[in-house]
Amino acid sequence: MSSPATDKLASEISSRLKAAGIKDAEKEADELLCLSLNISKSALYARDFSKVTGDAASVLKKLDSLTARRLARQPLQYIAGEVEFFGLSLTVGTGVLIPRPETELLVEILTGILSNKHKPNISVLDLCTGSGCIALTLAKHFPESIVHAVDISETALKYAAANAAANDIKNVTFYTGCLYEPVACMAFDVIISNPPYIKTADIDLLEPEIALYEPVEALDGGTDGLHFYREIIAGAPGHLNEGGIMAFELGDTLAHSVMEIARAAGFHNLTLKTDYSRVERFLIIA
Incomplete structure (x- = not known):
């Protein structure tokens, strides 16, 4: 994935989330993109895609699936499957x-x-x-x-x-x-x-x-x-x-x-x- 491609995807997802009335749409779009690419937010912001696994088609398919779940108002934490709490990584669902x-x-x-x-x-x-x-x-x-x-x-x-x-x-x-x-x-x-x-x-x-x-x-x-x-x-x-x-x-x-x-x-x-x-x-x- 290239930087222009991911920027465009993040913008498109953010617009869809905003239209659905979801707060912090830009931040959540980035998080959904990270989950789809299986990279950290720091890697996304640094435009470091060296550890991305899977081809563009599989990434897009996963992103569509995760976005659909969020548009159905499933909590982002459930979609990610984890949450940080006081330095601990906790599984939730x-x-x-x-x-x-x-x-x-x-x-x-x-x-x-x-x-x-x-x-x-x-x-x-x-x-x-x-x-x-x-x-x-x-x-x-x-x-x-x-x-x-x-x-x-x-x-x-x-x-x-x-x-x-x-x-x-x-x-x-x-x-x-x-x-x-x-x-x-x-x-x-x-x-x-x-x-x-x-x-x-x-x-x-x-x-x-x-x-x-x-x-x-x-x-x-x-x-x-x-x-x-x-x-x-x-x-x-x-x-x-x-x-x-x-x-x-x-x-x-x-x-x-x-x-x-x-x-x-x-x-x-x-x-x-x-x-x-x-x-x-x-x-x-x-």
Whole structure:
């Protein structure tokens, strides 16, 4: 493939994505082109096509196929089959929630708090683990820790286990079940969760990439979006060690409602933190 040819292809794909109402069409066109050529974005921008495999016809056929999937609003992360999260490369696909930058920020905040405590051998419980992004990041950052991760979805846990193996992270144990049920007799220094928090009635109003493709069980937080916060906070006293910490990612507009739930359960050392858009997105309970 030549530079003029790839430039023309990127422009054509970008125009098609824009016409379909897809944001960041130029960036996504480049990513689809990279996937079709099997090269990195840095190679594309440097116009280095020395490692391209396959002839032009096969590249075009693959590009058409990938573009059709994106025009059908399948998430780009599912098309690529992976996502970067806090330095880890994680496999994602149908049946598992795509990790978001906001969740990276939650991990960054918690990692900073735990590092200041100078306690490397912590025990962690990650509830609603999904792809395992939180559990695996904490396990890698604190290699002397023991991390336990729970999800009700066997499909999601297959991704999580594969991600642990691919990143050579061995200090994580995954459990299938509902919240605390698989760890009924255990207590932890940290309980962390990015639970489902979309109101049931709002799910169909989400972007097609989410509403049509991401697993509803990873989205649906009940009528008011607070179901899992109530369950996790109510069960925490029996599973949180003395001096332990809880950390949550919060749905839009839910911050103060979750704080009220925590106060009603007897927790009073509460700290809200904002995300990149200055939305109150995270709650730390110490």
